[in-house]
Each structure stands twice: as C-alpha cells, then as structure tokens.
Amino acid sequence: MQNQDDIARVKRQEQALVLPAFDEDVAFALGSSIRARALAEGLSLVVDIRSWDRQLFFSATAGTSADNAEWVRRKINSVRRFHRASYRLVLERGEVPFSPQxxxxxxxxxxxxxxxxxxxxGAGIIGALTISGLPGRQDHAVVVDALCDHLGFDRAEYALPEVSA
Structure with a gap:
C-alpha cells in the first residue's frame, strides 16, 4: 500500500535526518543551499529555518507572496505541536483542515x-525547516534533499517515490 509505505519512509526520514548540531551557521548553510537550488531551478520558494525561540534564516524567491509566508507559519505550528513532518500529517490524515474539536x-x-x-x-526536536511554494509532496522533497546533502547522505536512500499523475 503506497500510503503506508510513504508514512514509513517519512518516519525513517525523521529518525535519520538528525543534525549533529544546530546554530545560526547551520541554518544559514541549509537555507542558502535551498535558495541556490530554487534560483538554479526557477522554483518559487519561501524558506524559513528556526529554533523554537527565533527565526534563523528566511528567504523568498521571485514568484512567492505573503501567502507563502503564511503557509510556512502554519506549517511550523503543525510541526511544533505534532512533533512530525507536516507531510506525514497529510499522509496520515489527508489534506483537510483540523476539526474544531x-x-x-x-x-x-x-x-x-x-x-x-x-x-x-540529546535535545530532540528544537525547531523546524519549512518551505512553501510547490505542491506539498515536492515541498517536502526539497527539505529532505537539503538535509541529505547537508548530512552527506544519498538523496535516493531517503526520497519518496515519484507519484504518477
């Protein structure tokens, strides 16, 4: 079953893509690599990297709007509250709004x-790397690629399979 396989893959990403340390320099390196990719590939992306107490990197490329920054804010809140990748929430619950309850x-x-x-x-989840601008699965893939590159991991080992339209 594709969905269950994807959930297992995202859980594996969350467990493996752990930074040995996180500070302003790491945030800048990660954010800069994502921005460089966006510029090279003509992707319209907002990138936000933060610890829970402050934003450490923000970038917006051409074609984005204030709406993308708002999506990022809401995705960050979801990661913080549910302690998982926001795309895992999509796979587990579907892309429907949370109920009032x-x-x-x-x-x-x-x-x-x-x-x-x-x-x-030793510290657990201390922040979030979040982007907006592409369809959700692709947004997630850009984040995973950046973390793999930063950690020296093979992207293919962690990538979700392509989904045919």
Whole structure:
C-alpha cells in the first residue's frame, strides 16, 4: 500500500535526518543551499529555518507572496505541536483542515507538506525547516534533499517515490 509505505519512509526520514548540531551557521548553510537550488531551478520558494525561540534564516524567491509566508507559519505550528513532518500529517490524515474539536485552529495550523522537524541528538526536536511554494509532496522533497546533502547522505536512500499523475 503506497500510503503506508510513504508514512514509513517519512518516519525513517525523521529518525535519520538528525543534525549533529544546530546554530545560526547551520541554518544559514541549509537555507542558502535551498535558495541556490530554487534560483538554479526557477522554483518559487519561501524558506524559513528556526529554533523554537527565533527565526534563523528566511528567504523568498521571485514568484512567492505573503501567502507563502503564511503557509510556512502554519506549517511550523503543525510541526511544533505534532512533533512530525507536516507531510506525514497529510499522509496520515489527508489534506483537510483540523476539526474544531482538535483545538488546532486552521487559522494557525495546516496539514500540508513542507515543514520538517529539526532534531539534534540529546535535545530532540528544537525547531523546524519549512518551505512553501510547490505542491506539498515536492515541498517536502526539497527539505529532505537539503538535509541529505547537508548530512552527506544519498538523496535516493531517503526520497519518496515519484507519484504518477
């Protein structure tokens, strides 16, 4: 079953793509690599990298709008609250708004790909790397690629399979 396989793959990404350390320099390196890719490939992306107490990197390329930054904010909130990649929420729940009973107001939380927890050994989830601008699965893939590149991992080992339209 494709969905269950994808959920297992995203869980593996979350467990393996752990940064040995995280600070302003790491955030800048990750964010700069994503921005460089966006420029090279003509991708319209907003990139936000943060610890829970502050934003450490932000970039927006041509073709983005304030709406992308708003999507990023809501994805960050979802990662922080549910301690998982926002795309895993899509796979587990579908792209429907949270119910009023959940207490996760759709004005502040969204189920959409592109938010990924930043984990550091011994500290757990300390922030999020989040992008917006592409369809959710592609947003997620850009984040995973950047983390793989930064960690020296083979992208193919962690990538989700292509989905045929």
């Amino acid at each position: 959940s207490g996760a107001d759709p004005a502040d939380y969204v189920i959409a790909g592109g938010g990924f927890p930043i984990r550091v050994p």
